[in-house]
Every structure is written in C-alpha cells, then in structure tokens.
Amino acid sequence: MARAIRTLLKGGTLVTMNGDRHVGVGDLLMEGDRIVSVGAPTRKKVDHTIDCSGRLVIPGLIQPHTHLCQTLFRGFADDLVLLDWLGQRIWPFEGGHSHASLYTSALLGAAELLRSGTTAILDMATVRHTDAVFEAVKKLGLRATIGKAMMDQGHGLPAGLRETTDASIEESLRLADKWHGTENGRLRYAFMPRFVLSCTEQLLVRSVEEARKRGLILHTHASENSEEIMQVRDRCGADNVAYLHGLGMSGEDTVFAHCVWVTAAEQRILADTKTSVAHCPSSNLKLASGFARVPDLLEMGINVGLAADGAPCNNNLDAFTEMRLAALIHKPRFGPTAMPAKTVFEMATLNGARALGLSDEIGALEEGKRADVVVVDHRQLHAAPHAEPYSVLVYSARASDVEHVWVDGVQRVRKGKVLGVNVKRLVNQANAHAQAIVAPLL
Numbered sequence: 123m124a125r126a127i128r129t130l131l132k133g134g135t136l137v138t139m140n141g142d143r144h145v146g147v148g149d150l151l152m153e154g155d156r157i158v159s160v161g162a163p164t165r166k167k168v169d170h171t172i173d174c175s176g177r178l179v180i181p182g183l184i185q186p187h188t189h190l191c192q193t194l195f196r197g198f199a200d201d202l203v204l205l206d207w208l209g210q211r212i213w214p215f216e217g218g219h220s221h222a223s224l225y226t227s228a229l230l231g232a233a234e235l236l237r238s239g240t241t242a243i244l245d246m247a248t249v250r251h252t253d254a255v256f257e258a259v260k261k262l263g264l265r266a267t268i269g270k271a272m273m274d275q276g277h278g279l280p281a282g283l284r285e286t287t288d289a290s291i292e293e294s295l296r297l298a299d300k301w302h303g304t305e306n307g308r309l310r311y312a313f314m315p316r317f318v319l320s321c322t323e324q325l326l327v328r329s330v331e332e333a334r335k336r337g338l339i340l341h342t343h344a345s346e347n348s349e350e351i352m353q354v355r356d357r358c359g360a361d362n363v364a365y366l367h368g369l370g371m372s373g374e375d376t377v378f379a380h381c382v383w384v385t386a387a388e389q390r391i392l393a394d395t396k397t398s399v400a401h402c403p404s405s406n407l408k409l410a411s412g413f414a415r416v417p418d419l420l421e422m423g424i425n426v427g428l429a430a431d432g433a434p435c436n437n438n439l440d441a442f443t444e445m446r447l448a449a450l451i452h453k454p455r456f457g458p459t460a461m462p463a464k465t466v467f468e469m470a471t472l473n474g475a476r477a478l479g480l481s482d483e484i485g486a487l488e489e490g491k492r493a494d495v496v497v498v499d500h501r502q503l504h505a506a507p508h509a510e511p512y513s514v515l516v517y518s519a520r521a522s523d524v525e526h527v528w529v530d531g532v533q534r535v536r537k538g539k540v541l542g543v544n545v546k547r548l549v550n551q552a553n554a555h556a557q558a559i560v561a562p563l564l
Contacts, residue, residue: 126154127169129531134174134497136161137511139181139471139486143464145511150179152493155306155530160487172526176501178511178519181486182241182265182494182529183441184474187341187379187400189432190255191216191224191248191271193231194556196433198564204347204409209278212434216248216271217282218559224251228258230552231439233540236264238440238521241494241529244341244377244400244429244478246271246314249283252293256301256309262542263534265494267339267478268301269314270294272329276320287325291332298336308530312339315371317346318354318362323369330370339375339479342366345388346380347411363388372397377477379431380405381419382412389415393422398477401469403447404438405431416448417456420465427474428466440521445470449516463512493531498523 131150138144138160148161151168192212199211219227224247235243242265247255252270259266272290273283285293294313302311313333315321321329333340345351345362358365363384366372372395379400384392392399401416419426428448430439449466475485483492498519500508505518527535534541 127531128153128166129170129172129528129533130164130168131172131174131179131495131497134177134179135511136487137178137180137467137515138488139468140488150487150495152495152528152531155493157487157489157491157493157495160489172497174497176499177525178498178500178515179487180239180496180498180515181471182484182496182527183239183470184242184427184478184485185235185240185429185439185441186244186377186398186427186474186477187402187429187431188231188235188243188245188439189247190228190231190245190258191219192227192432192434193234193439194223194227194552194559196437198556198560199434200437202409203349204411205349207409207435213278213283214280214563215559217280218563219248219251219282221251221254223555223559224248225254225258226548226551226555228255229262229543230548231433232259232262232264233543233545233548234439236262236527236529236534237524237538237540238442239496239498239524239527240439240441241265241496241527242474242478242480242484243267244312244339246316246341249273249285252297253300260305260309262540263308263529263532265308265484265529267310267312269312269341270297272313272315272325273320274322274325287322287328290325291328294329295332298338302336302338306530310338312341314341317343317350318358318365319350326366326369326371333375339377340371341377342371342379344378344381345383346406347409348383351383361385361388363391367391367395375479379429380411380414382406382414389419389422389424392419392424396425398425398427398473400427400429400477401448402429402431403444403451405435407447407451408435408437413451413455417452417460425473425476426469427477428469441470442515442519442521445516463510463516466516467512493528495528496524497526499525
C-alpha cells in the first residue's frame with residue numbers, strides 16, 4: 123500500500139481554532155486526508171513543502187446554507203422581497219433547469235466557493251436533477267451535504283417544480299442511497315423541505331421520520347420574512363419555528379436558515395433543542411428581510427453559523443463578505459462590543475462544523491482532523507499593517523487574498539487558481555445556460 127502524501131505548510135501564522143484558540147507561527151503537516159502535526163517542526167520526510175511565512179493558515183470556512191442551483195441566476199432577481207423573488211423569478215428559473223444547466227450552475231458556484239476559502243457547505247438543490255449538483259461537487263472536491271428541495275404544494279409553481287408527497291420522499295431516498303457517505307465521506311445527503319409554505323404537513327412529518335431513520339441532517343428555511351410569518355400563522359395557527367418544532371423538526375440534527383423573525387418563545391425552543399441557525403446577512407439585507415438578533419441567539423447558547431445563501435440574493439458566495447457584515451450590522455442595535463471578530467470567525471468555522479454534525483472532523487486545525495486548510499496572503503494594501511489575525515480575517519481580508527486551499531488533504535486551489543477548472547470556458551457555458559433559461563421568462 124502506497125504511503126499517503128505528506129504536505130508541509132511551513133512558517134505560517136496558524137489560526138488554529140482549537141480549544142485554546144491558539145494563534146502562533148509554526149508548521150502544519152498534512153498526511154493523506156488528515157492533519158498530523160500543528161505548530162511543531164517535523165522530522166518526517168515530506169513530499170511537498172509550501173512556504174507560508176507572512177501568511178495566515180486557517181481552517182477551511184464552512185457555510186451551512188447555500189443554493190448552488192441558483193448560481194446561474196445571479197443578477198437576474200434583484201430588488202425584490204422574498205415571496206415575490208421566489209414566485210416571479212427563482213421558482214420559474216429553477217423550473218427551467220436541465221441536468222446540464224444545473225451541473226454548470228453547481229460547478230460555477232463550487233469553484234467560487236473554493237476560490238474564496240470555503241471548503242464545506244450545506245446546500246439545498248432544486249426539486250429535480252439533484253444528481254447534477256453532486257456530480258459537480260464531486261469533480262471539484264468541495265465537502266458538501268446536499269439535499270433536493272422538497273415541495274409538494276405552492277401557488278403558481280412551474281411544472282418543473284411540481285411533485286407529489288410520495289415522489290418527493292422517494293427521490294430523496296434514492297439520492298440518499300446513491301450519494302450519502304461517498305467520496306470518503308466527503309459527500310453526504312440531507313432531507314430539505316424548502317419551507318413551510320411549500321410543504322404539506324405530511325411531507326414535513328415524513329421528512330423528519332425518514333431523516334431520523336437514517337441519521338441524516340434536516341434543513342429548511344424558517345422565519346426569513348415577515349409576510350411569510352403571517353401566512354404561516356394563518357395556515358398553521360402557529361409561528362414558524364414553533365410549528366416545525368411541533369412536528370419534530372428541531373434538534374442537533376436540524377439547521378434552520380435565517381430565523382430573522384423568531385419570537386422569544388421560539389428562541390427558547392432553538393436553545394433548548396440545540397437546533398442550529400444559519401445566519402445569512404447579505405441575503406437578509408438584499409431581500410429587505412430584516413436583521414436576525416444574532417447576539418441574542420449566541421448569548422442563549424444557540425449555535426449560529428454563517429452563510430452566503432444563493433447567488434441571486436447576495437450576489438456572491440464570499441464568506442469574507444459575510445463575516446464582515448455579520449460583525450458590523452448588529453453593532454448599531456447591540457453596541458460596539460457586540461459580535462467581536464473572534465466570535466464571528468468562530469461562526470464561520472467551528473459553528474458551521476457543528477451545524478453540519480462534523481465538529482469532530484473539521485472546523486479547526488488540530489491533529490487528527492480532516493485536512494481542510496486555507497492559506498490567506500494578507501500582505502495587501504487593504505490589509506496592512508498586520509494587526510491581530512481575527513481582525514484581519516473578519517474586517518480586512520478579501521476572497522482574492524486566498525492563495526491555497528486543501529480539502530481532505532487534496533489541493534483544490536493553488537496560487538489563487540481553482541484546479542481542474544477552465545474559468546473562461548465555464549463562464550461562457552454559464553452565460554449560455556443562463557440566457558437559455560432566463561430570456562424566455564423575463
């Protein structure tokens with residue numbers, strides 16, 4: 123059996139996110155898909171040595187709410203509130219996807235994520251062709267937990283998004299059987315009812331049952347928009363999170379995206395059940411959804427990760443942008459000491475790993491953990507002088523500062539280039555597919 127490849131990152135500033143939150147200059151050794159040494163010099167023979175002096179070496183960033191299926195629609199759904207954004211743009215666009223267009227959309231999004239230092243995601247696909255998302259992510263090497271969007275009701279749904287309850291469950295089970303745990307565990311499946319207004323109670327209950335039978339994550343949108351909340355109350359007689367909790371959809375295996383409009387009682391549900399929240403500040407601002415009370419959620423011990431959502435409500439997938447916004451937008455209400463940079467960086471790493479159920483595997487630079495590692499070259503005009511590393515990463519650094527990325531010890535970005543991607547060809551393909559879908563609908 124061949125020896126695993128050893129890669130030494132030498133002399134960088136290691137932002138470990140370990141239990142002590144140690145930050146210091148040192149070496150990091152990867153062997154195969156694992157980190158085997160952090161901080162100390164090694165006497166082992168290595169295959170590759172990369173000089174990281176003057177750079178920051180960080181855990182791969184983790185986004186627990188994305189939509190790779192929507193990357194093609196960036197810039198075609200601006201200046202709308204959530205329900206109009208869905209009904210007038212996103213659902214018709216998603217309904218127009220073919221396997222080929224969805225593959226290109228996911229490939230474009232996955233390349234953008236890797237290029238900007240994100241190594242793991244929780245991704246909600248669209249109703250059909252979800253295999254294409256898995257295929258794209260498999261090709262580029264991103265770590266991903268993916269689920270088809272489940273939608274068995276809704277007004278004005280295009281034909282491409284209409285499905286029965288049984289068909290939605292059956293397709294989810296097929297995908298789980300095919301993809302969950304593949305690529306050395308790098309790809310996983312999750313059950314993802316889209317949100318309360320697009321799902322019957324039967325679908326929600328059955329999703330909980332089937333996910334729990336298989337030990338899979340549950341993920342949905344919850345309490346994103348005030349009009350959404352009013353419609354949920356009218357239909358279900360309860361607030362959004364409370365309604366889902368009553369159906370069993372809460373707990374350590376559950377991630378709710380947004381939670382902008384949660385009541386005090388619902389905050390307590392989230393805390394008591396250890397349900398995770400994905401905070402998406404750019405999306406919440408662009409769709410005018412509001413400001414989630416993230417400092418309150420964190421104070422209550424609720425696990426809050428950080429994510430970009432989809433490209434049409436952002437319009438990028440850059441975790442550095444999300445970190446900066448998350449650190450800034452809450453200060454006017456909660457004071458200048460709210461959301462310190464270290465807390466925000468924890469959200470982008472450790473909290474994201476916890477949301478994915480992977481805190482033993484990723485989120486920190488520690489011996490034995492998966493080798494999901496990013497090198498950030500912050501020797502730039504916009505980041506000088508070199509201040510405290512958390513401040514640099516959250517307030518100053520940009521996606522373009524990412525120099526190298528490894529996932530499972532395999533290099534996926536080298537000197538700012540995503541390996542295995544012809545960018546010009548991919549952009550041309552994305553433009554062609556986008557126009558074919560969007561032009562007839564606008």
